[in-house]
Amino acid sequence: xxxxxxxxxxQKQKTRRALLDAALELLEEQSLSSLGxxxxxxxxxxxxxxxxxxxxxxxxxxxxxxxxALGSLHPMIRTIVSTTGDGEERIARAVELIAGHVDAHPAxxxxxxxxxHGGVQAVRxxxxxxxxxxxxxxxxxxxxxxxxxxxxxxxxxxxxxLYVDQxxxxxxxxxxxxxxxxxxxxxxxxxxxxxLIGTGRAHWLDGGVGG
Amino acid sequence: xxxxxxxxxxQKQKTRRALLDAALELLEEQSLSSLGxxxxxxxxxxxxxxxxxxxxxxxxxxxxxxxxALGSLHPMIRTIVSTTGDGEERIARAVELIAGHVDAHPAxxxxxxxxxHGGVQAVRxxxxxxxxxxxxxxxxxxxxxxxxxxxxxxxxxxxxxLYVDQxxxxxxxxxxxxxxxxxxxxxxxxxxxxxLIGTGRAHWLDGGVGG
DNA sequence: TGTACATCAGTGAACGCGCGTTCACTGATGTAC
DNA sequence: TGTACATCAGTGAACGCGCGTTCACTGATGTAC
Numbered sequence: 001x002x003x004x005x006x007x008x009x010x011q012k013q014k015t016r017r018a019l020l021d022a023a024l025e026l027l028e029e030q031s032l033s034s035l036g037x038x039x040x041x042x043x044x045x046x047x048x049x050x051x052x053x054x055x056x057x058x059x060x061x062x063x064x065x066x067x068x069a070l071g072s073l074h075p076m077i078r079t080i081v082s083t084t085g086d087g088e089e090r091i092a093r094a095v096e097l098i099a100g101h102v103d104a105h106p107a108x109x110x111x112x113x114x115x116x117h118g119g120v121q122a123v124r125x126x127x128x129x130x131x132x133x134x135x136x137x138x139x140x141x142x143x144x145x146x147x148x149x150x151x152x153x154x155x156x157x158x159x160x161x162l163y164v165d166q167x168x169x170x171x172x173x174x175x176x177x178x179x180x181x182x183x184x185x186x187x188x189x190x191x192x193x194x195x196l197i198g199t200g201r202a203h204w205l206d207g208g209v210g211g
Numbered sequence: 212x213x214x215x216x217x218x219x220x221x222q223k224q225k226t227r228r229a230l231l232d233a234a235l236e237l238l239e240e241q242s243l244s245s246l247g248x249x250x251x252x253x254x255x256x257x258x259x260x261x262x263x264x265x266x267x268x269x270x271x272x273x274x275x276x277x278x279x280a281l282g283s284l285h286p287m288i289r290t291i292v293s294t295t296g297d298g299e300e301r302i303a304r305a306v307e308l309i310a311g312h313v314d315a316h317p318a319x320x321x322x323x324x325x326x327x328h329g330g331v332q333a334v335r336x337x338x339x340x341x342x343x344x345x346x347x348x349x350x351x352x353x354x355x356x357x358x359x360x361x362x363x364x365x366x367x368x369x370x371x372x373l374y375v376d377q378x379x380x381x382x383x384x385x386x387x388x389x390x391x392x393x394x395x396x397x398x399x400x401x402x403x404x405x406x407l408i409g410t411g412r413a414h415w416l417d418g419g420v421g422g
Numbered sequence: 423t424g425t426a427c428a429t430c431a432g433t434g435a436a437c438g439c440g441c442g443t444t445c446a447c448t449g450a451t452g453t454a455c
Numbered sequence: 456t457g458t459a460c461a462t463c464a465g466t467g468a469a470c471g472c473g474c475g476t477t478c479a480c481t482g483a484t485g486t487a488c
Binding site: 219260 | 441444
C-alpha cells in the first residue's frame, strides 16, 4: 500500500478486483467473446449496472486482464533470461520456472493461450503488442550473450520470438498436464525442445544448413 | 461423385455444406463458443429448426469443422514430408506450401488457430487428437531420414511435434500478414526458424548442449 | 469539532431483443406393387 | 407406367429466458468552511 486510499476508493478497487477475478474464473470454461456482463456481476454479487462503474464493456475488461496476465509473466521472463550457468542448467531452470508459473497462475496462462487467437480483436492486439515487447527484451538479453557474437539482427529477433513462443506453448501444455506422469512428459519434452534450439544456436554460424 | 445420390440426399448435403460454410465465415470474427445457431441458419437462409436435421448443436458442427479444416491440412503435410532436396530447398518449399495453404484456406487456418485453445472442450479435444496423428505421421517420416540415425524415440516425437507446431504457428502468422512486406517478413522469419531447427537436428548427437 | 453540501459506487425496475428448443405441419421425394 | 403409401428435409408459430443498456435513485463518503 503506497498511499492510503479513501474508504470509497478502496471499496471501488475491491469490487474491480472481484470483477476481474470472477471473469478470470468464468473464462476457464469459455472464451471472452461468449462471457456475459451479467454472468460476471452475478458471480461477484453486485447489480449488473455496477459493472459500468469499472469497465465500459466486457472487451474493456478483457484488455485489463491481458495487462494483468502478462504482467504476472514478465518477472518470470526476466528471471529466465538473467539465469546464469551452463546450457543444461539454464534449460532445466527455465522449464521449472515455467511449470511453477503455471501452478501459481493457471487462469492467467489459460486466458492468454485462449485469447491470443480468440474472437476479440482488441484483446488479440493487446496480447500481440505485449508479447512483442517481451520478445524485444529477450532479444536484448540474447544480444549480450557471447553465444550470439556474429549474429545478425533479424536472426536475433527470430530467436527471441521463438523463445517467447516456446515459453507460452510449454506453459499451455503444463496447463493440460498439471500433475503426475503427464506433467513429467511435458517437462522432458520442453527440455528437449530447448536443447534442440540451444544446439541450433551453438552451430548457427557453422555454415551448412545454418548458412 | 462416386455414386449418384437421390435428389433428397443431394439437397440435404447442399444445405449441410451451406451451414458449414456460413459458420466458417462467421467464425472469422468471433469464436465458436459465441456462435449462434440462429445466426448460422439466418446466413444460409433456412429456418432455425432446419439446423437440427444436420447437427445436434453448434458444438457438433464445430467438430465437423475440425475434420474439414485439418483434412485440408493433411495433404500439405504429406507433401512437405515427402519433398526431396537439400535442407535449404526443403525449407523454402515447406514455407511456400504453408503460405499457399493459408491463401487457399484462410478460414480453415483461422478456425484451427482460434479453437485449438478455445472455449469448447469437444472441439479442443478433436483438434488435439488430429494433430497428434499428424505428429505421428511426421515422426515416421523423420525416422526414415538418414539424419535421424541414432535418435531416440522420444527425441523423434519431440521433433515431430515441434515441426507440427511450427507449421501451425507459421500458418497463423501468414493469416495476419497475407500480402506485401509483412508477408515477406513472416516468410523470412519462418525460414530462419526452420533453419535453426535444422541446424539443431544436424548437430543433435554431437554431445555438448545436445548431449 | 460540527454543519451543509457535493460526489459517486452501487441499486433495482424496466425495456426491447434475440436466443435455443418444442411441436405439429407440409409437400417433394422415395418405394412397393 | 401408374397408384398408394412412407419417408423426411425444411417450415413457422410459440415458449420461456437471459441478455445489455437506460434511468432515476440512495446513502455512505468526501470536502469546504
